[in-house]
Structures are given as C-alpha cells and as structure tokens.
Amino acid sequence: MNVELQINNSASAEARFVTWAPSPCRIRVTNRAAVTTPIVNLHIQGISAASGGAVVFRKTTTGRFSSSLTLHVPISGASVPFFVGGRFGRPSVNEGDVTIEARDGTTLVGSVPVMVRIRKNANALTPGERDRFISAFAQLNNRGAGRFQAFRDIHTDAGDLEAHGGPAFLPWHRTYLLGLERELQAIDPSVSLPYWRFDRAAPNIFTREFLGESDDLGTVQFSATNPLQFWTTDGVQGINRRPQFKTADEHPDLSTEAETLALGRLYRLFREMQGNPHGLAHTNFGGSISSIDTAAKDPLFFLLHCNVDRLWAKWQRQVGRFDPAQKASYDTRRGNRIGHRLPNTMWPWNGITGGDRPPTAPGGPMAESPCVAAPGLQPRVRDGLDYQGAINPLSRMGFDYDDVRFD
Numbered sequence: 001m002n003v004e005l006q007i008n009n010s011a012s013a014e015a016r017f018v019t020w021a022p023s024p025c026r027i028r029v030t031n032r033a034a035v036t037t038p039i040v041n042l043h044i045q046g047i048s049a050a051s052g053g054a055v056v057f058r059k060t061t062t063g064r065f066s067s068s069l070t071l072h073v074p075i076s077g078a079s080v081p082f083f084v085g086g087r088f089g090r091p092s093v094n095e096g097d098v099t100i101e102a103r104d105g106t107t108l109v110g111s112v113p114v115m116v117r118i119r120k121n122a123n124a125l126t127p128g129e130r131d132r133f134i135s136a137f138a139q140l141n142n143r144g145a146g147r148f149q150a151f152r153d154i155h156t157d158a159g160d161l162e163a164h165g166g167p168a169f170l171p172w173h174r175t176y177l178l179g180l181e182r183e184l185q186a187i188d189p190s191v192s193l194p195y196w197r198f199d200r201a202a203p204n205i206f207t208r209e210f211l212g213e214s215d216d217l218g219t220v221q222f223s224a225t226n227p228l229q230f231w232t233t234d235g236v237q238g239i240n241r242r243p244q245f246k247t248a249d250e251h252p253d254l255s256t257e258a259e260t261l262a263l264g265r266l267y268r269l270f271r272e273m274q275g276n277p278h279g280l281a282h283t284n285f286g287g288s289i290s291s292i293d294t295a296a297k298d299p300l301f302f303l304l305h306c307n308v309d310r311l312w313a314k315w316q317r318q319v320g321r322f323d324p325a326q327k328a329s330y331d332t333r334r335g336n337r338i339g340h341r342l343p344n345t346m347w348p349w350n351g352i353t354g355g356d357r358p359p360t361a362p363g364g365p366m367a368e369s370p371c372v373a374a375p376g377l378q379p380r381v382r383d384g385l386d387y388q389g390a391i392n393p394l395s396r397m398g399f400d401y402d403d404v405r406f407d
C-alpha cells in the first residue's frame, strides 16, 4: 500500500512549509495493493533530529495538538483531512528537517519532508540561516537591477499617508514585509524574515558578515564574502547608517518590549508604538533609515519592521485582538483617511493611483504563496489582522514568530 500526504492541501513540494498555526493537510491511499478491508488505520507522526524542527497534529480545526495521530483512511482513495503545525519552541533550521511519516502497523506507507518555517531573532540565527537570508536578499537586489527596487519605491514620501497616515500603519507594514518575504522565498524557500529586537543589544546583526558595520562616515562595511557588499538602490551602491549607540553592546534608548505591550488593551492605544519604539528605532540611526523617503533603501529596515510586526503579533496574542469585527482590535473612529478603514484595499497592491491615492503604485499586486491563499492579490486593511487564522482559518498568512504562540 502507498499513501500520499498533502501539506497545505497541496501535492506540490513548494507547499511543504508549516508554522505554529495549523496547516490543513490530507492523506489518501494511492495504491491499495493487497488490502481488502475498506478502511485502514494509519499512524501519522513527525520524525525530527534533536535540534531543528518538530511538528504536532490534530484531526480538526480546533482541539488539542498531539505528537501523533491515528487516521481511518478508506482504500477507495478518498482523502482524509488532518492538521499539522510546528511544535512551539522547535522551529526548523534547514528545509525539510522534519519528516512526516504514515505507517500501517510498522510498515512505512508514505512520508513527506516539511519545514517549520518561522521568523526568528536575527541576533540568534545560525551562520547557515544568516547566509541563506543575505544571499536571497542580495539576489533580490541584484546590484540594483532586481525586484527589490519596487520595494524601495513603495516606501517613499509619496506613499507616506498610505503607510503611516493612520491606523493601517501596522497592517500595511505587515503586508509589505510579507510581500518581501515571499519574494525571498521564491529565491530560497528555506528563508524567513528575521527580526531585529531593538530593545536589546544585537551584536551579531551589526557585523561585517551580516548587515554590516558602519565606519566613521557611516558607510556600511562588509566582509569580502558578504553579497550585501554590492547592495545598490536608486543607482547608487552602498548603505549609509550612523548608529547613535554602540552596536557591539548597546541598544537604542526606546520603550522596552514589556512597556510596548503594556500600552493598552485597545488598538488605538497600542498603536502609539508608531512613535516609540518604532520611530525611535529608525532615528537612532543617522543615514537613510532615519527618514521615511529613504528608509527602505537599507535592508535593516525590514528587520526593524519585522520586530514592529512581532510586537503587534505578541500584543494581539496577549489581549486577543485578531478579530476585525471586534472594535478593540482596530481603530475604527470616523475620520480615518482612505486606505486606513477596515474594508479599504491597501495601496500599492490595489493599483489605485491619483485623487486621494499616490500618483503611482509600484510593484504590482501582492505576491502569492504556494502554502496559503491569504491575504490575496489586493489585500484590504482587515485582511492584515488575523495572520494566524485564529478567527478564520482561511485568513492564515503563512508566517509566525519564534516567541509568539498559536495556542
């Protein structure tokens, strides 16, 4: 007998990536061989190395996760659903470092490799994770000729009011980061966007091997093997960054994570974090990252914002703020400009230009994922809230943070 295991309800190898939030999966018999009973009882479990990814299972969209599952699978070939999620605290290090096996008794009848692909603290990446990330990022930039230029062009003064002019600040940047992450994953699917936890020293990020070290003029220096040395935006090679703190052992003077999470239980109170710590994290660097118009020229921007998004995710989990139908999850006051109300589509993915919107919409529609359908080609503000599919499983956006649980 043989069975097929479909991860994210797909037979494609491109879909074999999971997060803490459970992925819908299917199993079906593809070759019944000599089996005569109408149903077989198959045992499903994840095989992991001591380090790296581990997975858990459940039969339905709710209920407890367990380390293995017994499924009653018809030999007719009809699919049986189940769910797989990463075991919290056990993200993968390498692609396919977990194997999901199906056994009939002790006989292996099917298996599939998966990766528990999770956004991690950039300061704690393995050299392999770090190098794959900067390699994919450098390829996306392609010495200024690559797709990255569209991301740089999206985040300018022209789009300022779309991204920063109201409460969609957080969902807009969540979507923007996810679009970039999906482009990186199209280059190397094992990559996820890491975050710069800016309320702690992060000596491993500001090195010549990773995001670079600033010289006295603010020119960022890289090691001879670091592909970011060719980073080019707007036709000019190089990155300018003048940290106002000692990157080897200090961090910017800004609100701590605990202070940020304690801003309040209403979104409109939490959103004050746009000033502190978010704004201060930017302005603690002279150079391009300190101004909206040029901030996205620096790859560090995306690690900084990944932490902003992680703080929002953590706050959402802490106070239960995933449901766009609940007022406390968002700021629904009248007077919010276009692009900042829950039903509005967000620029530039909606392609709308002129009038109340910016004159151009760089980059085209939102990047798609082989693993999940959300947030769609033209995300609305409301699509940015329920990133784990905690309220509606179809809203799951396909990313998770190493220290923000699903359940």
Ligand SMILES: [Cu+2]
Pocket: 155, 163, 164, 173
């Ligand atoms: Cu921004």
